[in-house]
Amino acid sequence: ETGVTQTPRHLVMGMTNKKSLKCEQHLGHNAMYWYKQSAKKPLELMFVYNFKEQTENNSVPSRFSPECPNSSHLFLHLHTLQPEDSALYLCASSQGDREVDTQYFGPGTRLTVL
Amino acid sequence: GQQVMQIPQYQHVQEGEDFTTYCNSSTTLSNIQWYKQRPGGHPVFLIQLVKSGEVKKQKRLTFQFGEAKKNSSLHITATQTTDVGTYFCAAMDSSYKLIFGSGTRLLVRP
Numbered sequence: 001e002t003g004v005t006q007t008p009r010h011l012v013m014g015m016t017n018k019k020s021l022k023c024e025q026h027l028g029h030n031a032m033y034w035y036k037q038s039a040k041k042p043l044e045l046m047f048v049y050n051f052k053e054q055t056e057n058n059s060v061p062s063r064f065s066p067e068c069p070n071s072s073h074l075f076l077h078l079h080t081l082q083p084e085d086s087a088l089y090l091c092a093s094s095q096g097d098r099e100v101d102t103q104y105f106g107p108g109t110r111l112t113v114l
Numbered sequence: 115g116q117q118v119m120q121i122p123q124y125q126h127v128q129e130g131e132d133f134t135t136y137c138n139s140s141t142t143l144s145n146i147q148w149y150k151q152r153p154g155g156h157p158v159f160l161i162q163l164v165k166s167g168e169v170k171k172q173k174r175l176t177f178q179f180g181e182a183k184k185n186s187s188l189h190i191t192a193t194q195t196t197d198v199g200t201y202f203c204a205a206m207d208s209s210y211k212l213i214f215g216s217g218t219r220l221l222v223r224p
Contacts, residue, residue, distance in 0.1 A: 043157070043202065043214040056211060090156055102147065103204075103212060105156040 003027045004106035006091050012112045013081065021076040021109045023091030031096035032074040033103065034066060038087040049074060050096050081113045118205050120215030128223050133190040135218035137203035144206055146179060146186045151217070152199040160188075193222050 004025045013019050025032060034046040048056035049068040063085075065077040074091055088110050092103040119138045127133050137146065145164040149157040161170055163179035163186060170177045174197075176189045190197055200217040207213050 042216040045211060045213075048211065056209075101206070101210070101212070102159045102162065103157075104159065108156050 003104050004091060004093055006089075006106035006109050008109055009107060010110045010112075012114065013078070014114050015081060015083070017081075018077070018079040020078065021089055021091075021111075023074040023076075023106055025072055025074075025091075025093035025104070025106075027093055027104060029093040029095055029104070030071055031094045031101070032068060032071070033092040033094075034074065034076050035090040035092060035105075036087050037090055037108070043090070047076075078111075081111075083113050086111055086113045118203060118213050118215040120203055120218055122218055123216065124219045124221070126221040126223065127193050129195060130192050133193050133197070133220055135188050135201050135203075135220075137186045137188075137205075137215050139184050139205060142183050143186075144183075147204045147212070148177060148186075148188055149202045149204060149214075150199050151202065155199075157202060190220075193220070195222050195224050198222050 007022045011019060031050045033048050036044045036046055045058050046060045047054060047066045052068050052071055063080050067075040067077060088108045090108045091106040094101045094103045121136050125133055145162055147162045148160040150160055151157045161177050163170060163177055166183050167181045168179040174191045178187045180186060186203055188201055198220060200219045202217045203215040204212045
């Protein structure tokens with residue numbers, strides 16, 4: 001499946017580094033999402049963009065900064081992360097239709113913070 | 115906020131046995147979706163249920179939406195090793211965000 005791509009697939013960073021995760025969707029969708037998936041918690045919604053506008057920020061720490069330059073691209077900028085931020089970060093996209101909205105996930109970026 | 119409870123957390127079955135995972139909410143749901151995540155993979159959409167009492171089948175998988183639209187189940191008949199993975203239910207909350215259950219991890223002994 002290549003509808004939603006994410007890079008890099010794996011990332012190891014120190015707590016003082018700055019890095020960015022990239023997501024691109026080729027499905028013509030209007031909404032894009034960042035999720036965090038860790039071993040101890042279910043899928044946690046972090047950010048939602050609908051028509052390039054951020055419509056949701058689920059109390060995410062400011063060390064995570066999203067950017068959505070257009071409806072096909074989504075970034076997650078990372079800085080001064082903590083070891084507990086190590087997780088699988090999943091990007092997803094959907095039509096943005098409020099009533100019936102299936103999400104298509106990318107392969108994820110496995111992040112390890114040392 | 116809305117929560118979706120999913121049980122069991124894990125299920126280990128012998129190949130050929132049946133498997134069921136349950137999803138429950140304290141509030142009425144407008145619809146419910148099911149996703150499967152293979153080990154090392156990402157969640158993949160399986161199906162969406164919208165109507166009260168709705169039942170849908172995909173080969174050996176049977177999905178049900180409760181009459182009160184507060185619960186749902188996924189049943190797999192005669193499991194195969196290819197069924198291994200984590201199954202998530204997800205419900206849309208009042209602000210149209212998908213809330214995922216904690217998932218049921220299925221392991222199948224060959």
